[in-house]
Amino acid sequence: MQTLASLKKSSDAYSFGFLDAFAKRELRRKILKAVAIPGYQVPYASREMPIARGWGTGGLQATLALAGPSSKVKVIDQGSDDSVNAANLRRFIARMTGCDATRDTLECTILQSRHRCPEERLKRGQVLVLQVPDPETLRSVEPNMTRARLMHADQDYGLMWLKLYEQLVRFGRFVQGASYPSLVNGRYVMSPSPIPRWDVPTLHQAQHLTILSAGREKRIYAVPPFTRVEPLEFTDEFFQVEEQSDWTCDRTGQRYKFMNEIPETDGTARHEISDTGYADKLIQKKEGEAVTLGETYYDDNGTFYHDGFLKS
Amino acid sequence: MTVFLNPNAWQPAPPRLIETAPILEVKGIQKRYGDIQAVANVDMSVYPGEIMGIVGESGSGKSTLLRMLHLEEPADAGSYKLNIDGWQDRELLQLDRFEQRKLRVSHIGIVYQHPHLGLRMHNTSSGNVAERLLVAGERTYSTLRQAAVSSLAASEFPLQRMDDLPRHLSGGMQQRVQLAKAIAMEPALLLLDEPTSGLDVSVQARVLDTLKSLQQQQKISTVLVSHDLGVIRTLADRVMVMRGGHVIEAGLTDQILEDPQEAYTQQLVHAKL
Ligand SMILES: Nc1ncnc2c1ncn2[C@@H]1O[C@H](COP(=O)(O)OP(=O)(O)OP(=O)(O)O)[C@@H](O)[C@H]1O
Ligand SMILES: [Mg+2]
Numbered sequence: 347m348q349t350l351a352s353l354k355k356s357s358d359a360y361s362f363g364f365l366d367a368f369a370k371r372e373l374r375r376k377i378l379k380a381v382a383i384p385g386y387q388v389p390y391a392s393r394e395m396p397i398a399r400g401w402g403t404g405g406l407q408a409t410l411a412l413a414g415p416s417s418k419v420k421v422i423d424q425g426s427d428d429s430v431n432a433a434n435l436r437r438f439i440a441r442m443t444g445c446d447a448t449r450d451t452l453e454c455t456i457l458q459s460r461h462r463c464p465e466e467r468l469k470r471g472q473v474l475v476l477q478v479p480d481p482e483t484l485r486s487v488e489p490n491m492t493r494a495r496l497m498h499a500d501q502d503y504g505l506m507w508l509k510l511y512e513q514l515v516r517f518g519r520f521v522q523g524a525s526y527p528s529l530v531n532g533r534y535v536m537s538p539s540p541i542p543r544w545d546v547p548t549l550h551q552a553q554h555l556t557i558l559s560a561g562r563e564k565r566i567y568a569v570p571p572f573t574r575v576e577p578l579e580f581t582d583e584f585f586q587v588e589e590q591s592d593w594t595c596d597r598t599g600q601r602y603k604f605m606n607e608i609p610e611t612d613g614t615a616r617h618e619i620s621d622t623g624y625a626d627k628l629i630q631k632k633e634g635e636a637v638t639l640g641e642t643y644y645d646d647n648g649t650f651y652h653d654g655f656l657k658s
Numbered sequence: 659m660t661v662f663l664n665p666n667a668w669q670p671a672p673p674r675l676i677e678t679a680p681i682l683e684v685k686g687i688q689k690r691y692g693d694i695q696a697v698a699n700v701d702m703s704v705y706p707g708e709i710m711g712i713v714g715e716s717g718s719g720k721s722t723l724l725r726m727l728h729l730e731e732p733a734d735a736g737s738y739k740l741n742i743d744g745w746q747d748r749e750l751l752q753l754d755r756f757e758q759r760k761l762r763v764s765h766i767g768i769v770y771q772h773p774h775l776g777l778r779m780h781n782t783s784s785g786n787v788a789e790r791l792l793v794a795g796e797r798t799y800s801t802l803r804q805a806a807v808s809s810l811a812a813s814e815f816p817l818q819r820m821d822d823l824p825r826h827l828s829g830g831m832q833q834r835v836q837l838a839k840a841i842a843m844e845p846a847l848l849l850l851d852e853p854t855s856g857l858d859v860s861v862q863a864r865v866l867d868t869l870k871s872l873q874q875q876q877k878i879s880t881v882l883v884s885h886d887l888g889v890i891r892t893l894a895d896r897v898m899v900m901r902g903g904h905v906i907e908a909g910l911t912d913q914i915l916e917d918p919q920e921a922y923t924q925q926l927v928h929a930k931l
Contacts (some may be wrong), residue, residue, distance in 0.1 A: 500755070502793070503791075504792035505789070507797065508781065508785055508789050508792050511785055511788050511792065511799065511802060512782060512785050514780055514799060515782055515821050516782070516821075564845075580797055580798060580799040580802075580806065581799075582798050582799050583799045
């Protein structure tokens with residue numbers, strides 16, 4: 347009798363990492379090009395994946411092209427290892443490459459993420475793969491993509507500052523929350539994917555390599571280690587991260603980490619650290635388990651770990 | 659009657675008192691759209707601080723000429739030079755896109771007949787003015803605000819409305835925003851394409867007053883296109899008459915309007931006055 351299990355192809359029928367050799371070679375070449383031109387959006391073929399476009403196919407392809415048998419992969423979605431999307435991607439990557447999955451930021455060699463960077467500092471040799479829904483940061487000021495590409499070529503970014511000017515005039519502050527446009531290596535303005543402003547400074551002069559991949563839009567770009575990533579700002583009006591200084595995590599009692607706000611029925615709100623892998627480790631530590639906590643980007647007083655560009 | 663179609667029938671003569679070199683010099687500039695010769699072999703020059711008027715019927719190529727002077731429309735043939743620091747002796751029609759933008763942003767201002775062409779309707783009025791400085795590389799917010807205030811004030815725009823969207827403003831105010839935007843970088847050359855045509859007569863008169871006083875204070879060399887001889891008479895020092903893409907007559911404004919030589923200009927003057 348036929349069962350689902352007997353109909354299923356054995357994993358030997360797939361190439362290592364699901365993608366065929368040509369796809370992987372193309373991706374690796376495009377990644378090298380992206381690393382060579384920091385912040386520049388390199389077009390790539392973007393294969394069909396067994397998940398729908400818009401669910402992380404870009405990040406998934408980059409991860410599969412990079413992963414080897416000894417890689418350790420962590421996948422998060424909005425900081426959480428447990429969301430359906432993250433769990434599915436993690437299982438798929440593990441099954442197709444045979445490499446180990448982990449929840450510990452310190453252990454992983456590849457961290458694929460949607461909408462967050464981890465709280466613990468990534469180190470030399472680690473790769474952060476960010477899923478990007480819309481790579482074109484100029485789209486909001488120039489809907490015509492042909493012209494937008496000319497603007498990138500000419501480094502014609504005045505309109506991005508005009509957008510910031512308008513925000514200051516109308517709201518008295520920068521209101522762009524996620525995907526805060528940032529100048530990479532003094533040349534290309536990129537969208538850092540929809541990470542909160544809190545995470546943008548972590549890309550600046552980072553030890554790790556960041557790869558940003560948009561599957562539907564077929565664009566891949568990168569921030570190599572130790573590269574300048576400067577959020578757009580005026581010389582007299584500065585970029586700032588989210589103000590959460592009076593929020594305390596309900597699970598761990600920590601402050602000065604990026605929090606999720608959880609509304610309560612009585613109209614108040616609770617807060618929890620959004621990076622669940624880190625929060626879990628904090629709790630384990632409190633319960634006396636032997637876990638290693640890495641150094642974080644923001645310390646317990648909310649101070650960023652290097653001088654960077656954050657001004658107060 | 660065949661004379662007026664001969665492009666070489668006249669030679670542009672500078673006003674006698676001006677002895678400096680022209681700031682703008684165009685020779686044999688041409689533009690063809692399919693079968694239509696929009697601009698045919700036009701020569702022109704503009705001297706520092708003067709207003710050069712261009713009149714002509716609809717379709718005579720005035721706007722096309724202005725767009726070419728603004729380097730937003732490539733010319734088919736001809737030569738175009740501006741006597742501006744750093745750009746002397748450069749053939750502007752041969753510049754690449756990047757250099758054209760650089761020149762346009764810092765040295766040429768333009769006011770279009772339709773505010774939609776010149777303004778970002780979803781940005782504030784002050785933002786429209788600030789855009790010019792931003793594109794030129796200014797990154798200090800307080801400087802941008804000050805520049806917006808002073809340019810808008812110079813174009814006599816009501817400052818309490820400087821942060822309104824242009825689409826919430828009257829036509830006259832929109833033209834003032836365009837004007838403020840055009841002069842924000844203190845350009846060497848100001849191009850005005852029918853700046854007052856869409857406005858009713860009293861508003862038109864006030865915008866003209868502003869243009870005139872601005873021009874007297876700042877002495878910006880200006881090319882003013884209008885089919886309204888009244889506007890030309892009030893503002894222009896010299897005037898060129900265009901027809902079918904050709905310049906058929908040119909000279910001092912008073913001379914052309916009082917004593918037109920070409921039959922077509924005579925018709926134009928008599929029809930208007
Ligand atoms: N983009 C274009 N494509 C095709 N033909 C054009 C284009 N622009 C202008 N033309 C043609 O070139 C000729 C000159 O047009 P232009 O707009 O310069 O006239 P104008 O003197 O400014 O007229 P008006 O007083 O009505 O504004 C017209 O016959 C017009 O149809
Ligand atoms: Mg016209």
